[in-house]
Amino acid sequence: MTHFFAPDRCETPEFTVRCYQPGDGxxxxxxxNASYEHLRTFMLWAKPEFTWEEQEARVRRFCGLYLTNEDFVLGIFTPDNTRxxxxTGYHLRGHSLDDETAEIGMWISAQDAGKGLGxxxxxxxxxxxxxxxxxxRIEWKCDTRNIASASVARxxxxxxxATFRQDVPLPDGTRRDTHLFSMLRDEYTGSQSR
Ligand SMILES: CC(C)(COP(=O)(O)OP(=O)(O)OC[C@H]1O[C@@H](n2cnc3c(N)ncnc32)[C@H](O)[C@@H]1OP(=O)(O)O)[C@@H](O)C(=O)NCCC(=O)NCCS
Structure with missing residues (x-):
């Protein structure tokens, strides 16, 4: 793909999904921070207390990678942009953009989880x-023990x-099994015309 200018937002009455901007930290x-207990089991990046500066640095990094088509990390914001x-995001995870394959990752804040938002x-x-x-082709991968995540994909x-056995090493020295879910463009288009 010679030039690709990624779309920057998807708006619905309930949420806006958009790339991060400086100031979102x-x-x-x-x-x-408010979701640490909810996130810690399956989100390896979670920690009890992020500083504002750490998160501001992360959103600026996400923003840069988005503009250079290296990784498309997205935030899920309230429509009034206050929370x-x-x-989420479309991640290339080693693919080039020309492969036209992305993996969606997601976390929902503790206060919003379990209400169908994911x-x-x-x-x-x-x-x-x-x-x-x-x-x-869009993929979704989750730890086989992550019932909520597998349920959202279904x-x-x-x-x-597929289910990959012991494919990801965990910090505690064990290895996790991973479910791979996918949807193809043809399947999506077919499901819309039925
Ligand atoms: C996984 C996650 C993204 C799902 O988002 P969500 O908004 O909570 O999901 P929904 O409310 O749309 O659906 C959750 C489904 O999982 C089920 N579920 C939730 N927690 C569950 C649990 N502990 N055990 C069994 N089922 C569970 C719900 O009942 C619901 O299914 P149902 O509608 O058939 O009843 C969210 O819970 C989350 O951020 N979890 C922590 C981070 C994470 O694991 N991210 C995914 C990494 S692959």
Missing amino acids: RMLQEAA LMGG TRVLKALLHWGFTAWPWQ KAGMQLE
């Missing part, structure tokens, strides 16, 4: 990804394609 700090409800955001990202982005219509 405070909202990320508040959401991540971060979670994070499922609605994933559905919106599948729609956006297959209509405004070049993706031919409810959004993704297919369980």
Whole structure:
């Protein structure tokens, strides 16, 4: 792809998914710190107390990588842009943009989790990804013990394609099994025309 200018936002009445901007660090700090207990099992980056500066540095890094098409990290904001409800993104994870394959990752803040938001955001990202982005294949990976994550993928219509055994080493020295879910552009288009 000679030139690709990534779309920067997807707006719905309930949430806006958009790339991070300088100044978003405070909202990320508040959401991540308040969600530590909820995130710590499956989000290896979680820690009890992020400083504002750490999170501001992260959002600026995310912003830079977005503009250079290296990684598309997105925040899930309230429509009035006053609170971060979670994070998501289309990740290349070693693929080049020309492969047209992205992996969606996601976390929903403790205060917003368990209310169907993750499922609605994933559905919106599948729609956006297959209509405004070049993706031919979208993946979702989760620890096989992460029941909520697997449930969100299934409810959004993704297919369980494989389970990798002990493919990810964990900090405690054990290894986790991973479910790979996917959806193809053709499947998405077909499901819309039925
Ligand atoms: C996984 C996550 C993104 C899902 O988002 P969410 O908004 O909470 O999800 P939803 O409310 O749309 O759906 C959650 C589903 O999981 C189920 N669920 C939630 N927690 C569960 C648990 N501990 N055990 C079994 N099922 C659970 C819910 O019942 C619901 O299924 P249902 O609608 O069939 O009842 C969110 O919970 C989260 O951020 N978790 C921590 C970070 C994480 O694990 N991210 C994913 C990494 S792959």
